[in-house]
Amino acid sequence: MRETATIDLDELVTSTIPVVTHIVRETMGRVPSHVSRDDLTSAGLAALVQASRSFDAARGVPFARYAATRVRGAILDELRGIDWASRSVRRRARDLDATRAQLAGILGRTPTPAEVAEAAGMTLAEIAQNDEDIARAQVLSLQGAQDASLDDVLPANGPTPEQLVEHRERLAYLVEAVAELPDRLRIVISDYFLEERPMAEIAAELGVTESRVSQMRAEALVLLRDALNHELDPEQLVPHARPQGSAARRRDAYFAAVASRHAASVRRPALSALDATA
Numbered sequence: 001m002r003e004t005a006t007i008d009l010d011e012l013v014t015s016t017i018p019v020v021t022h023i024v025r026e027t028m029g030r031v032p033s034h035v036s037r038d039d040l041t042s043a044g045l046a047a048l049v050q051a052s053r054s055f056d057a058a059r060g061v062p063f064a065r066y067a068a069t070r071v072r073g074a075i076l077d078e079l080r081g082i083d084w085a086s087r088s089v090r091r092r093a094r095d096l097d098a099t100r101a102q103l104a105g106i107l108g109r110t111p112t113p114a115e116v117a118e119a120a121g122m123t124l125a126e127i128a129q130n131d132e133d134i135a136r137a138q139v140l141s142l143q144g145a146q147d148a149s150l151d152d153v154l155p156a157n158g159p160t161p162e163q164l165v166e167h168r169e170r171l172a173y174l175v176e177a178v179a180e181l182p183d184r185l186r187i188v189i190s191d192y193f194l195e196e197r198p199m200a201e202i203a204a205e206l207g208v209t210e211s212r213v214s215q216m217r218a219e220a221l222v223l224l225r226d227a228l229n230h231e232l233d234p235e236q237l238v239p240h241a242r243p244q245g246s247a248a249r250r251r252d253a254y255f256a257a258v259a260s261r262h263a264a265s266v267r268r269p270a271l272s273a274l275d276a277t278a
Helices: 009-014 017-028 037-054 063-080 087-107 113-120 124-140 161-179 183-194 199-206 210-232 246-277
Strands: none
Touching: 009 037, 017 037, 017 063, 037 063, 087 113, 087 124, 113 124, 161 183, 161 210, 161 246, 183 199, 183 210, 199 210, 210 246
16 A cells, blocks of 8 residues: 555645646746647646656655656647647738748749738738747647657756766665665565565565565665765764664664775776776
8 A cells, every 4th residue: 555645635736736837837938829828737737636646655756756747748748739820820821921922923032021011011020929939830749840849849957967967976876775785675675666566575575564564665765865865965864863772883884885885886997997098
């Protein structure tokens, strides 16, 4: 049974609505003006509710991050079903094309934007806006340019180079911290999170109850969190309740083992590089 069963779903949803608002506002700045903000918001809120029902806190991913992924996906799906240029925009574009063609025939050259505006009874700003909407439609529509996708042109909030470096370092420490877990805790983490095996199967393999597996999982997650904080963010490390006790000594030994494994993993590429230049 998922641990999120006891979480107030209404509170989970209402506290994360600002995430939907932010993503919709960000998206509206990159799509034609006729796209309905309300439609995108409705799609995002529906995805938020669905995310709250499928969220599993035991996975270790914050709900806001999990929901943001689902909301972005739902908004992309909503956009895929939109006719990117409204009928009035397309009709005006056809009229402008006809005007340009007529003027080109009369003048014997390509007409200037000012000449087109005067002949069409429009301002230069109106023509520019119409051309922009049509251009966006060609890029964003799934029936438009084949070289561009919605995922390419819509904001993705991608990480900065610094964040990528930090993420890789944290991921490296996490892999090493999992490897240094006591055998049974490592089995629980690997089987539950990486292989996505049911808790009942893990319990049967280890010869314990599902409740005990849940306790082991929680214990392992605390160790992993503390190991990463010990190496990367010491200020966030929670002091042990009994620093002189045997449990604290085991925890310190675990931290030392993770640090040693990481140092060895960093040293190996450096030694290989030296050998290659020797």
